[in-house]
Amino acid sequence: MSKQAIILTVNGVARQALVEPNQTLTSLLRDELGLTGTKHGCGVGDCGCCTVILDGETVNSCLVLAMQAQGREVTTIEGLAKGAELHPLQQAFVDAGAIQCGFCTPGMILSAKALLDHTPQPTREEITKGLSGNLCRCTGYEKIVEAVQDAAGKMSEA
């Protein structure tokens, strides 16, 4: 089967791409659209590094076919900042030192964003559950939880 044209919205902008049937959404974003903020980690849905928001819900983009994104809306880490101004979650991760090697960070922040979209003032347990699909191998979870708490506080003040 040859490549097929798909149209989707990425970070608010309509995009078009030619994709193979066996191409994942991770590969579409990274290799076709140049959005390398989405990381390719385990490739089997365990680590969460490839997390993106698809029609309002987080997914492991390594387990979504590019063709399944036809007509849908994707938010990646590149879609969070407004110009030079970081999203409150991004700023909170920087401020709390919640970033070490940084590989898990885009997925962590998108999972945290989806959590705060539904639960603006989460408990500590809700945060750890909300981030349970994202692994950090630098083991900096404590600061990540602090960063989400901090961002939740600042976002509710705003």
Next chain:
Amino acid sequence: MLLPSFDYYRPQSLPEALSLLGEMGEDARPLAGGTDLLVNLKLKKLAPKVLLDLGGLEELKGNRADDGLVSLGALDTASRLASGGPEVPGLLAMGAGALGSPQVRNRATLGGNLVTARPAADICLPLLALGAKAVLAGPNGEREVALDGYFKGPGYTVKEAGEILTRVILDAPRPGVGGGYQKLGLRQAMEIALVNVAAHLELEDDGKTVALARVALGAVAPFPMLSPGAASALIGKPAQETCFSEAAEAAAAEARPIDDHRGSAAYRRDMVRTLTLRALRQALSQAQGNQEAQA
């Protein structure tokens, strides 16, 4: 990790999907949430020539309530089930909420969990305890299959290659009915259960006597299993600790665990006893809560 080559089709109706499946036979695999299928393709455990994306089939979507029964669409995601709603029994919501991670729950489907049929499947156990039926559509029409008898082995069910699981039918949630779900794993999320137990209790109008009970056990047999001994230790008896303990003993006796890298058979049998007891207490509290709320 790369996916092998395959062709991709996205049929727009159930008849179209069934006819494509009929033409392609074993070469085609239906794709729902992809959280198991795409992983198995990447790990080279499966190599279908065609993926048939079921995502466009309206027949597999939405939940309906009718005449004391509910019909749940096979494409319901675990997330949607976990968030409950009038058609979703509490027990099913608990199981769905215990599955995988948020990202996995946002993709994994009711139908996918039933077709993948893993021995510890978080959605299969509650459905088995709830006495649910699967609707299988094939070239010669639809058939309803009770889940007690549907599972045949790990990843193996009575569903034939030309059939698509379209919906699940079960009793609508009602007062005096409660469920309990207990999952034991080595960690609290993204885990395949070491042992899991789903218990379903229906009380008589007196709020004390067990009218109907089902206890489903996971990860202790080649497929999700019911414990008939636990059910008969409960039905017609007062819903209290004495018969809960008898039911837990019966469940432990009937479990068929094996030793594997995740735990020993003896430990699993012990945990069946403990988790059955806890699941029954939880089910009773939910059933009584329901009944009081109604009164």
